[in-house]
Amino acid sequence: MAAFTHDARLGAGLGLALVSASSFGLAGSLARALRDAGWTPAAAVAARVLLAAVVLAPIALVQLRGRWGLLRRTAGVITAYGLVAIAGCQLAYFTAVTYMEVGVALLVEYTAPVAVVGWLWLRHRQRPGRLTVLGALIAIAGLLLVLDLLSGARASLVGILWALAAMVGAASYFVLSARREDGLPGSVLAAGGLLLGGLALVAAGALGIVPFAVSTADVAFVGFTAGWWPTVLTLGVVTAALAYAAGIAATRRLGSRLASFVGLTEVLMALLFAWLLLGEAPRPIQLVGGALILIGVVVVRLGEPVRAPEPAAART
Template identity: 65%
Template sequence: MATTQQAMATGSRSASGLGFAALSAMSFGLSGALAKGLLDAGWTPGAAVAVRILVAAAVLVVPAALALRGRWGLLRPNAGLVLAYGLVAVAGCQLAYFNAVEHMQVGVALLIEYTAPVAVVGWLWLRHGQRPGPLTVVGGAVAAAGLVLVLDLVSGADLSALGVLWALGAMVGAATYFVLSAHEGNGLPPIVLAAAGLVLGATALLVAGAVGVVPMHVSAARVEYAGTEVAWWVPVLGLGVVTAALAYVTGIAASRRLGSRLASFAALLEVLFALVFAWLLLDELPRGIQFLGGALVLTGVVVVKLGEREVAPAPPVEPLV
């Protein structure tokens, strides 16, 4: 009976984790289409990222403070974790990606960033001895093949050495996000880790903008989506509330239920949602080969999920710092 109840609890936790992962992927997937409108209206990438993180931090600070009430002592021993999360997983990852797309095609940069699941599997294997099973390897390969089709890279793409380096930096940031998000032993509620990381990330970006490292320029011009113009603050709120605050909190919740390996593969769904939102908001209709790639990505995620059963239990994942 106890075994049956434990299996049901595990299944329920896994199902809720996949739900959180899908919601997080959908929220993150909206960011590209919303940001594209702002960039076309005269915003710089640094300004769009900074405002996005600032709005998200403002939304989460009060709920995070309430969640941490009476447990403020948890912040001091987790200072290194929060610092790495805010600077690397939040600010660093986003800045590296935007710098990458300045030097290369967006699809190529996104594909390089989404090799993060491979980095996560390698990290867990080398650092914690969690050797991936055959199904995990097969699922990863299938998902990678699907991404190539989704991003329409079969016709070839120009590569920039500098762009590749920036995209690899974004990949490191994404892998760090999954590994740090999955660590449950710190006692920090997901909303607290997200809020603290966003505050630190926003602070770092503002300092970088103040000293001129990151160009910052905003515009009050109206922003156009699919032939409809909206005020600039509409996509700004969407970026901050939906694609950052909601996305990071649900992403952490998903990682803690699924583990960093499966959560990183489930996050590949972000690419599919990004295509859908680009179609709806920017009139960029995906091609048939991209839909085929999407089916492969979904298949790969399912195979990776099955492969999780082959991995022997391992000690809780420690933070990178």
């Protein structure tokens, strides 16, 4: 019975992680189209996360059930999630791509799973096994092929430092999402973090830290155009509200290490959506890289220690 429950939890976690990765993967294509229509990246991200916060707020309030003291006790976690894992990560990434090629910045940011493994090793003495290390190497090799950087790409030191900051933000997302000991519901963490992150981005735009502009022009995709508001609505509801909520739920079932490696499939999803919506067809080498990413995730899963089932009273 315990094994069945564990397998069911694992299956649900993997399904939620893939939903989250697919939703996050769609964001890049929508944001690129909005940028071409006159939106700056910071404005698109701010609209995305604030809309997601509005969508998740009612669910968060229901799950809180008036337990406002829980917000006070976990204010530090919510603040770190919003400012580091959301606003800080995306601001650092957008700054990085002003100094270096997008593919290189993505590669650096998506070394986050390796950082998660290192954090768990140093902070919690969870030393990675041989299969985990092997899976990490296979997944990173797959990312190299997916991003097609073998042709040679330029990168500045300043850009690399900003991309490393984005990597820290991405790693923080997985580590903070996996927390369960404080009893903070996932929807509350997501809604609070998204609200703080969105407000931080708006403040950054108001202070001139990042360019901030919106447009009401139609948004062009391959073969069709869409209004700005349904595009922004999809960006907020699907690629943020759904993505973050599913991602937190998945991470709490899988643990931060495995969830971070499953999250690497976001790169593959981003390529597929760019092909469908923007006409950017993936090259054969990128398809091979996508296969390596999936193989790496499987190997990491095989190297994961079996976690003891939670007591029935602890499940929600």
